[in-house]
Amino acid sequence: MTSPTPPADAHPYLRAASAGVRHHTRALTPSDTGPPPPADRPHLDVLHAHLTAVHQLLDRLAETTRPPHPAAGRRLAAAHTHLWQAASEVHAAFHLLPSSTTAGTEASTCRPERLPKGPPVLTICQRHLAAGHVIRRKTTPADLRAHTTACAR
Structure with missing residues (x-):
């Protein structure tokens, strides 16, 4: 029989990602040099990538946890849905910020029909x-009723 992995050695990449998020949060705290700059599109793109990666992780954890522990699996599935809602709001905020490349609405419009060959700015989409x-x-649709999953901006 093997002993469980000590918490300090478990999931090093996830711990590193969490530490990176904490560091970034501290860096955005107002200091003597003035307030931090507001979020920009590249910042929200990276944050969206992080949220969708955690979303995938929660999806897999919910799938593997649900059979042996149904109640815990349901909680992880609920967290999966809430994290999707957060990612959806970050995506919406991304499209509300001005583009750094052009001032027109063409670069900020999400057009799914153009995604396979679209501009690099649409990778978030x-x-x-x-x-x-x-x-x-x-x-279920009831779980997502308040949030849209379409890219309609």
Whole structure:
């Protein structure tokens, strides 16, 4: 019989990602040099990537936890849905910020029909639509009633 992995040695990449988020949060705290700059599109794109990665992790954890521990699996599935809602709001905020490349609305418009060959700025939309397919497959419409999963901006 093997002993459980000590918490300090378990999941080092997840711990490193969490430490990175904590460090970034501290860096955004107002200091003597003035307030931090507001969020920009690249910042929200990276944050959206992080949220969708955690969303995938929660999806897999919910799937593997539900059979032996149904109540815990349901809680993880609920967290999966809430994290999707957070990612959806970050995606919406991304499209509300001005583009750094052009002042026109063409760069800030999410047009799914152009995604396979679209401009690099739309990678957040590609990621968001891919995560949307997963959430629609595994979540009831009632759970998502308040949030849209379409990229309609």
